[in-house]
Amino acid sequence: MKKTNPLTHMIPFVDIHALDLFEIPDGESIIIIPMTGCPVTYPCYLVDRRHFKLRDIVWHPIDFARQMARLGNLYRPESPGLSDVLDYYEVYQIPDRQNTDYGFGPLEQFLTRFKHEDYVKCYQGMLAPVTELLDLYKFHNRNDRPFQNQMHPLCMGDMIITHREGKAQAFYVDAEGFPEVPQFLKRPVR
Numbered sequence: 001m002k003k004t005n006p007l008t009h010m011i012p013f014v015d016i017h018a019l020d021l022f023e024i025p026d027g028e029s030i031i032i033i034p035m036t037g038c039p040v041t042y043p044c045y046l047v048d049r050r051h052f053k054l055r056d057i058v059w060h061p062i063d064f065a066r067q068m069a070r071l072g073n074l075y076r077p078e079s080p081g082l083s084d085v086l087d088y089y090e091v092y093q094i095p096d097r098q099n100t101d102y103g104f105g106p107l108e109q110f111l112t113r114f115k116h117e118d119y120v121k122c123y124q125g126m127l128a129p130v131t132e133l134l135d136l137y138k139f140h141n142r143n144d145r146p147f148q149n150q151m152h153p154l155c156m157g158d159m160i161i162t163h164r165e166g167k168a169q170a171f172y173v174d175a176e177g178f179p180e181v182p183q184f185l186k187r188p189v190r
Contacts (some may be wrong), residue, residue, distance in 0.1 A: 011044050011052045013077075014061045016069045016139075019128035022077050022084035029078040030054075034071065035124060041078055065126070070146045072123050087127040089136060092119040092159040092184075093151055104157050107172045107179050116184055119159060122151040127162060133171055133178040136160055159184055 010023040013030070024030060026046040033039045045053045051060055059067075068075055076086050096118075097104065107114075123146065125136075139145065140154040154160075158173040159181070170184035 009046045011046050012061050013075065014065050015126045015128045015131070016062070016065045017128065017131070018062050018065075019130060020085070021126060021128065022080070022086070024077045024079075030075050031078055032068070033074040033076075033124075035073070035121075069125055072125065072147060074124055074126060085127075085129060087129065087162070087164045089125055089127045089163065090121050090161040091123040091136075091140065091151065091154065092161065093122050094118050094157060095120050095122075097157070104155065106156065106176075107174050107181065110157070114181070114183070116186070119184075123147050127164065129164075133160060133162075137173065137178075161185070 008025045010025060012023045013021045015021055024044060027043060029041045029043045031039045031041050042054050047053050047058050051058050052064075053059070054064070074088050077084055080086060123140070125146075137154050137160075140151075145153065154173050156173055156175055160171045160173065160178065161184070162169050162171070168185055170181045171178040172181045172184075
């Protein structure tokens with residue numbers, strides 16, 4: 001647990017559903033990790049009970065979370081505490097489905113032809129502890145979903161990788177749920 005002065009004001013950070021992720025003391029920094037993977041660090045300053053300032057912009061925590069989701073950015077405290085939620089997820093899709101011999105079908109049909117190198121990471125986002133795979137599926141199938149010009153809605157054949165409490169799990173988007181596919185995490189040796 002972070003040791004902070006009881007008089008220090010804390011800045012809360014949430015996910016797009018206003019679920020708590022972590023908080024930082026006024027004046028401390030967060031790290032923003034864009035899809036490019038080049039992290040940037042910014043100090044944050046409390047403006048009032050419901051707003052903070054990052055660079056020259058004043059944010060409400062939910063507006064900040066929504067903007068980060070639109071951009072596919074992850075965010076975390078520069079100095080994380082033990083109770084901070086740093087979980088996230090990634091979406092992988094096959095960009096060239098017409099030139100692969102599988103896709104848009106049940107996992108059992110494609111498991112022997114399934115190749116990690118056919119997939120490309122096309123999105124990443126923060127993951128609250130109570131968020132389930134079905135919630136992510138619904139979110140990425142809404143009309144206002146993020147990255148709609150860069151990726152298609154989630155459908156059969158896509159992969160969702162969750163990173164919870166330091167453990168990665170891969171799930172196939174199937175017609176009847178999300179079977180786990182641990183072999184997806186084993187990258188081919190080149």
